[in-house]
Amino acid sequence: MTERTVSPVATVLTFAALVVLSLTTVGLSFLRMGPAGHLAVGLSIGALKAGLVALVFMHLVRSPGRTWLAAGLGLAWLSILVVLTLSDYLTRHVLPS
Amino acid sequence: MPAEPPVLEPQFATAEQQRSASVLGMWVFLATEVLLFGGIITAFLATRVFYPHEFERAAGRLNVLIGGINTVVLLASGLGMALAVHAAQKGQRWATLTWLGLTALLGLGFLGLKGYEYFADWRDGLVPRTDGFDPGDVTPGRLTLFMLFYFVLTGLHAVHLSVGLGLVSWLAVRVMRGELPRAGATVAEVVGLYWHFVDVVWIILLPVLYLSGHHEAADLHF
Incomplete structure (x- = not known):
């Protein structure tokens, strides 16, 4: 072991x-x-x-690698959530509607 | 201590495979918990983009002294839990129970301080009501929005910590019944992962809520 x-x-x-x-x-x-x-x-x-x-x-x-995969996937989905959301809200003044 | 053989569920070939699957299962569950807290924190950050001034003002009003002390208390409980898991894996029954007791006491201490902080927040008008604040030159409704996020996030964290206390008590009973070093050690490992995750949530809530505004030395009070 x-x-x-x-x-x-x-x-x-x-x-x-x-x-x-x-x-x-x-x-x-x-x-x-x-x-x-x-x-x-x-x-x-x-x-x-x-x-x-x-x-x-x-x-x-x-x-082992599978634990890193589970932890990494949690972070990956969190990144998608934060980055895509903020890329909208933070850039609204750059391109006015 | 009775040497209890591991109960091997039929879907597993070996005890090690069973242990490994339990640990992986908790990690996958924690990944979903990341998205639960992450979703609310993302909503907080997106709202903060619109009202940075008001959110900074409100964050500066939070009790950073109690928040800071509670951070150290929770980190110490995490140390206790890590040492409990270590003792459990070595099959040391009394050491495991001692560290679990310390972990639970520190967890209770955190909840007690947090409860007092809620009382102080109420006393000082830090509640999601427009008449609770001295708004100064900012829009009061936006300050109350911050306080809503504060109570939802810290409240959800406190619920998780309470669940953790229940798990630690349940684990302590199993250890007392002599389930170490086999089944009990795996349960300790899995409960430990959950406890540490609740630590990590607080580690992120501290900068998001308390430290995202400017504090003055005069604000350090109970």
Whole structure:
């Protein structure tokens, strides 16, 4: 059987990284930025944290290809939803009706 | 601990295949959950395109202190769950139960703080009512739209966390009955995946709702 767990040490280190990233992203919300800037920075750090949780806490890093496929398809459909929707709403002022 | 043999369902050739199918099934379910939350967040982002000023103003009013503390509480519960799954796979009954207990306590702590935050939101007028806000120079109706998204998204997340608490309790009972290391370990793995997903949802809700506006140090209060 292939090894499918992540060591407790790696798990604790990941938790420490997650806490540091959380404090950083909350701290950045006190800086003056445009509204889009706050959202972009926050979502970038959020995506990084979500990736860490999926890879280490959810053992994706040690998972077979079929698990990556299920996780990847979830993200792929989410991308279609977000990108196609926002490509409409964000460009309405570019080509007035 | 009684050494319980794995119950092999007839459609599986081996215990490992059965375990692997359970884990894959949870991942596929979680992909549908991504689209549930993703759909509402996409609607939020699309609405925000039209009212960026109002949404930023409303986001800046949310209680970032409680939101931040709750983020760390939930991440700590995720650590507890990851360590519980690790202990379950090693067949360590008491370690599994201890970590599961810690996970559940932190999950309850999150819900408690969230409940207090809802109370504080109500007290401070952060509710989807046009007379709840001091609108300043922005349209109050658009602020209430933000608050609607806030309550729907955090409420749906709280429902998921409550389901997670139920699953953790059910898992703890199975572990107590001595179902480790076989069936119980797989159940722990699958429940763990769900718990971590609920963590991930909060990790995304934090920047989408709380951090998408500007906060002042004076706003740090309970």
